[in-house]
Amino acid sequence: xxxxxxxxxxxxxxxxxxxxxxxxxxxxxxxxxxxxxxxxxxxxxxxxxxxxxxxxxxxxxxxxxxxxxxxxxxxxxxxxxxxxxxxxxxxxxxxxxxxxxxxxxxxxxxxxxxxxxxxxxxxxxxxxxxxxxxxxxxxxxxxxxxxxxxxxxxxxxxxxxxxxxxxxxxxxxxxxxxxxxxxxxxxxxxxxxxxxxxxxxxxxxxxxxxxxxxxxxxxxxxxxxxxxxxxxxxxxxxxxxxxxxxxxxxxxxxxxxxxxxxxxxxxxxxxxxxxxxxxxxxxxxxxxxxxxxxxxxxxxxxxxxxxxxxxxxxxxxxxxxxxxxxxxxxxxxxxxxxxxxxxxxxxxxxxxxxxxxxxxxxxxxxxxxxxxxxxxxxxxxxxxxxxxxxxxxxxxxxxxxxxxxxxxxxxxxxxxxxxxxxxxxxxxxxxxxx
Amino acid sequence: xxxxxxxxxxxxxxxxxxxxxxxxxxxxxxxxxxxxxxxxxxxxxxxxxxxxxxxxxxxxxxxxxxxxxxxxxxxxxxxxxxxxxxxxxxxxxxxxxxxxxxxxxxxxxxxxxxxxxxxxxxxxxxxxxxxxxxxxxxxxxxxxxxxxxxxxxxxxxxxxxxxxxxxxxx
Numbered sequence: 038x039x040x041x042x043x044x045x046x047x048x049x050x051x052x053x054x055x056x057x058x059x060x061x062x063x064x065x066x067x068x069x070x071x072x073x074x075x076x077x078x079x080x081x082x083x084x085x086x087x088x089x090x091x092x093x094x095x096x097x098x099x100x101x102x103x104x105x106x107x108x109x110x111x112x113x114x115x116x117x118x119x120x121x122x123x124x125x126x127x128x129x130x131x132x133x134x135x136x137x138x139x140x141x142x143x144x145x146x147x148x149x150x151x152x153x154x155x156x157x158x159x160x161x162x163x164x165x166x167x168x169x170x171x172x173x174x175x176x177x178x179x180x181x182x183x184x185x186x187x188x189x190x191x192x193x194x195x196x197x198x199x200x201x202x203x204x205x206x207x208x209x210x211x212x213x214x215x216x217x218x219x220x221x222x223x224x225x226x227x228x229x230x231x232x233x234x235x236x237x238x239x240x241x242x243x244x245x246x247x248x249x250x251x252x253x254x255x256x257x258x259x260x261x262x263x264x265x266x267x268x269x270x271x272x273x274x275x276x277x278x279x280x281x282x283x284x285x286x287x288x289x290x291x292x293x294x295x296x297x298x299x300x301x302x303x304x305x306x307x308x309x310x311x312x313x314x315x316x317x318x319x320x321x322x323x324x325x326x327x328x329x330x331x332x333x334x335x336x337x338x339x340x341x342x343x344x345x346x347x348x349x350x351x352x353x354x355x356x357x358x359x360x361x362x363x364x365x366x367x368x369x370x371x372x373x374x375x376x377x378x379x380x381x382x383x384x385x386x387x388x389x390x391x392x393x394x395x396x397x398x399x400x401x402x403x404x405x406x407x408x409x410x411x412x413x414x415x416x417x418x419x420x421x422x423x424x425x426x427x428x429x430x431x432x433x434x435x436x437x438x439x440x441x442x443x444x445x446x447x448x449x450x451x452x453x454x455x456x457x458x459x460x461x462x463x464x465x466x467x468x469x470x471x
Numbered sequence: 472x473x474x475x476x477x478x479x480x481x482x483x484x485x486x487x488x489x490x491x492x493x494x495x496x497x498x499x500x501x502x503x504x505x506x507x508x509x510x511x512x513x514x515x516x517x518x519x520x521x522x523x524x525x526x527x528x529x530x531x532x533x534x535x536x537x538x539x540x541x542x543x544x545x546x547x548x549x550x551x552x553x554x555x556x557x558x559x560x561x562x563x564x565x566x567x568x569x570x571x572x573x574x575x576x577x578x579x580x581x582x583x584x585x586x587x588x589x590x591x592x593x594x595x596x597x598x599x600x601x602x603x604x605x606x607x608x609x610x611x612x613x614x615x616x617x618x619x620x621x622x623x624x625x626x627x628x629x630x631x632x633x634x635x636x637x638x639x640x641x
Contacts (some may be wrong), residue, residue: 162515257586264613284614302587330587331584344584374581375583388581394579469489
């Protein structure tokens, strides 16, 4: 029985090799297929085979790539990764046995090999679905020092292939940590790796934000003895300061521009102003005697969501920047702050201080419908920020005692720590794409 | 930090001075009842010596008392206004001094909102002081939000101490 089915599949496989190998499936068909199969588990079931290699240096690369690819795909929370079953390849010739994949409930098979080409690693990857369609066959190359990037580049392609969306790979997160004893701004990769300290103010640094093109970093610190705004060009390293009487807090970059919005109070009231990357204070966007703080822009930059006390305790409002029209977004809860507008434009995250003393993260549609609580029963969960691809959320939480950074999927599932680092971490902003 | 240290030391010394003199007087009788006065080994049982200790005037200067606020509020309570009047009279008697008003918040609520709230607390005190006659050229304000709590505890007792304006003299 088994022999029959194996030989049958081998025959089918051979036929596919002959007929279909040069072609790849259109992305829409793949997504349709995956969308159907995802309805059950919520995750795409992937058989991830070990990268093949011929020993020596190549096997070292293969081991490293296995770790990078498995870690990367795991991090997205999109996949249910399974090791290849023993009967994945035929005894003779090593042909793929796609029937073995279907029999363990997987949707796709991922495998490949790495070899040395002119001394550098070349990774050849293939992705098949259970029906025997070749979804991807691609070669990734680079310097040996870029081995991790090579693996992550494949991960990015796989996510895009199977979900139709850009991936989280290559993005970065800025945040504040008191690791040195003082609060400084740090940067890390999407998965919490590669932590770098960006400021050395030896004071209190707060609310870092990086522009969508990754060129500018804005933050507030007390190095002058007062809370001033600083803007650094991350490629040249040059920094300008905005020193105004009063408070200056929570800058946020307007997508596609070189200007950010921040709260200033030099004119007597706490209002939101546009500030250019060169430090020039531009248009004042709000007026009145209430607190106006923590703005976040819609993806097209035409609107901002922000916190205001104009109707009592802090709530989230949305303002159209061209018409000035304002509407209140949140009505549930009496202390709602820290909005973050989704990259797709449809949802806004915010944090709410609840009657039980917890701070929890909520998502709401921009029309005020579809309120969803994403965290609960885990002390203070604050400062939510979308990944640039919209698939994940980074936030700070005191669930394990001191304040640390965590990530979760956009629907609130799969909450786990982002990184291990001394001291406290807070105010993460996930905004940079390479 | 360098601004608040003299203030904290000053406040601590005032509190300690108050505590020690009070307890010294009230425990003089109890000490012998409790039977451990002999441990002092000097003089008659229960004898207590009291003397005033002069304090360096540079440290003692911040006699300006803190004022406290309700949660998510920058409104001045009757007690806060009373303290501000005392502070105003000291400021008037010391015309060479300028005063920085620090606004602070408890750890609840969110960091950047509390930066704004801290400023409103500092400005509320400044406006009150100028209304009752202190020249505003002698007053400046700064918000530290929830960044520099007086008490690092995580309960209402600590939070109540942290929702404050603190006055620094120069």
